[in-house]
Amino acid sequence: MPRPHIVFSRFLIMGKISHTFILAALLLYFCNGFISFAYGHSLVFGPEIFSSESGKSQQVVKHFSVHDINQKYFVSVQGGSDSEKGVSRATININGKIVFSPGEIGKPFKMLTKPVKLQMQNDISVEMTGESGSPIIVTIMSLKAQRVTAKISPLGGRVNLEEYALVTFPAKAFDVTQVVRMSINASPATQDIFEANATGPRLPYEIRINTGYKAPATTVAISVKYPDAFFSSDYQMHICARMYDNPDTPDVHDRFCLIDSGVGHSGVIFTSLPKEVFSSHYGKNGTYEAIITAVLIQ
Template identity: 65%
Template sequence: MIMGKISNTFILAALSLYFSSGLISCAYGHTLVFGPEFFSSENVESQRVVKSFSVQDVSQKFFVSVQSGRGGEKGVGRGAIKINGKLVFPPDKLVKQFKILTKPVKLQKQNDISVEVTGEADAPVIVTIISLKAQTVTAKIPPIGGAVDIEGYASVIFPAGTFNAAQDVKISITASPPIQDIFEANATGPRLPYEIRINTGDKAPGKEVEVSVNYPDSFFASDYQIHVFARMHDNPDAPDVHDRFFMISSGLDDIVKTAKATLPEHAFSNRHGKNGTYEAIITVGLIH
């Protein structure tokens, strides 16, 4: 199998982008499993490359991230990615103008990844697989308010008067395929490969809640706009209709790489949390 030739300058730039990205940085609680690996063809003919890799703990959450190695109108003409014989990204996903794609995958201790690319030699795809360790932080919020941080991921500020009495809250990081499906149903761009759940138990917040969510350098370097998205309903009085993610107007801090937004009270629903508890589900996504 033939790998396309790529300049050292391009490789160093792309590696710098990936290793500074929160998607694989150890500072964000992730572990690199495979890659970043570059795949391209020598010409317009299809080239297929198969590589093997192993993992120690198959119980973790794993994500495959694919990034176009070249911006602008030109890019990969066509492509497909399989892991252990299962199609992860079909040809209709890896088309000319895609930039970043992320998807959860299940891995074995020994794995094979097959990447097939058709396109120009200087328009590779970059494939990375990471693991994500679920994290949870709990806190008791008094009537005067308080803040909860889940290091490397997000912080949540409950203003004074959010609760009438001390209330237990829980912030957790999850990666749910059904949540990914709900996001993708109306998405115009990619999102973080995980969501942040803010659970306030049996009491819904009585005021709007401020959130700050970390995003990777690769998001900031893209041509997309960065916003916080929250799972809500078109009509809060009819919650069974049009359950989807809505964009929340967000401010950016490009120094610490966080997106800041204000969650409305109806972002917390007792249909989202377990056992009827109130929960908001948020993530950071990109839009054109």
């Protein structure tokens, strides 16, 4: 099988607003002793794209519910591909309380994150009057664990994390039965790497595929579920993988790279991951791990 085409992201580093400290402190607030590998995240709203038309004021109100009000939740806001222009004015309210003010969103940014307290039934209101028309992407997630484990034999097998991703290992990917774990995370360190060398908004979380102390010997098929808002937008969707060693650019390390992807009408993006995306630099205790997300490009 030919190696999938990898597009190395050679984007200039924009005026990045680092949020590593803020989100790290937020996660410590949520869960004392938080370890990003051990815990997952669960979507409760979005990702939803909001934009103003030709600079006209526009307010959208949407309703969503949660099953457990005792969970810790956070809301994230991403700028679109024109985020360097900023959004002239945008306000986000949840259950009548301001979460993000125009002063926070009305300037260039990549991603902003805040904790939020939810009720069983919730309303989110997004008002935009930006002259630039640059969209924002709003997502609300919890720290509810989202991970799955499967044993993959030398004959091949699948790891399915429902509502997020399906990974298929072909025969001979492993020469012995291997335990594979897949989880959903929103790592601030990963977001910083993405912002430094990639462009455009992305899913506000990454999919981590850990294969233990052995990397697969073949390419691996993956399909990633995308939200309806992404499909109905004017963006193109691609799968993006963090790669420590890229055979196409051997002198550059630890960058996000676009991988040729297809978009299905069944709500998934699909591609074949080259074996090089699995790196012992990313997994806990030197285990091999791939870090995947979906990116939007105009």
